[in-house]
Amino acid sequence: MRKKHEAPLDTLNSYLPVGAYHTVMQYLGHYKVHLTITKERRSVLGDYRFAVHGKNHRISVNGNLNAFAFLITLLHELAHLIAFEKYGNRIASHGKEWKLVYGEILQQFLLLDLFPPDIANEIKTTMRSPAAGSCAEDGLIRVLRKYDRKGDVKKLVEEIDVNGLFRTDDGRIFKRGDQLRKRIRCLEIKTGKIYLFSPVYEVTPVSHP
Structure with a gap:
């Protein structure tokens, strides 16, 4: 809430x-x-x-x-x-x-x-x-x-390594794919669906699904 x-x-x-x-x-x-x-x-x-x-x-x-x-x-x-x-x-x-x-x-x-x-x-x-x-x-x-408080674990999608995993705020897990023109192609682990993310969308890196 x-x-x-x-x-x-x-x-x-x-x-x-x-x-x-x-x-x-x-x-x-x-x-x-x-x-x-x-x-x-x-x-x-x-x-x-x-x-x-x-x-x-x-x-x-x-x-x-x-x-x-x-x-x-x-x-x-x-x-x-x-x-x-x-x-x-x-x-x-x-x-x-x-x-x-x-x-x-x-x-x-x-x-x-x-x-x-x-x-x-x-x-x-x-x-x-x-x-x-x-x-x-x-x-x-x-x-x-650059002026955010230090210690924030979040990263931008563009900062996630290719094939690296990240979690969005709603709890879904994605694997980062290749950069297209203005978006980054990402695979949702649970459903296998492809989503296009803004490079500057904030997410949380994870080590496993």
Whole structure:
């Protein structure tokens, strides 16, 4: 079961890179955002819900992300809010309006000089054509993982040796196969079915089925 708690605004700073708090708070205050931090969530890093019936906009972000990934995910969701406020809620979720707003927000935070050079360079690449998922660009994911807490046993599928075994969060065991163009061919051990994985999908290495 997913566990959420409302983020006390005076402790939000601990989830953010140094220097980001003031500008983030300006956004949250101006748009009256109800922010929650989720500890356990597998399918998404963040989520946005449009304000209805007089209630606040609602954004949730996974609290287990490193500070840079947390901020980028939060900005991704804020871009949804601002795009809907500016252009209406009938626009495409990740259409040109959202990409424009997201790019503008990323540019603002780049000017604050919050990010290490490798992340900043990947963000500049992202700004040219943002992807749909939070932190969905492969290059950005690879760079952000360098700043995760040490000791995490998870790896990216591309880091698993060919013919090596890994387990997904739902407990299924796969054998890694060859790299295709943008996906990696993998065999599910139990069913013998073939699945195509993103190279940057996080999994847990295992030694035997």
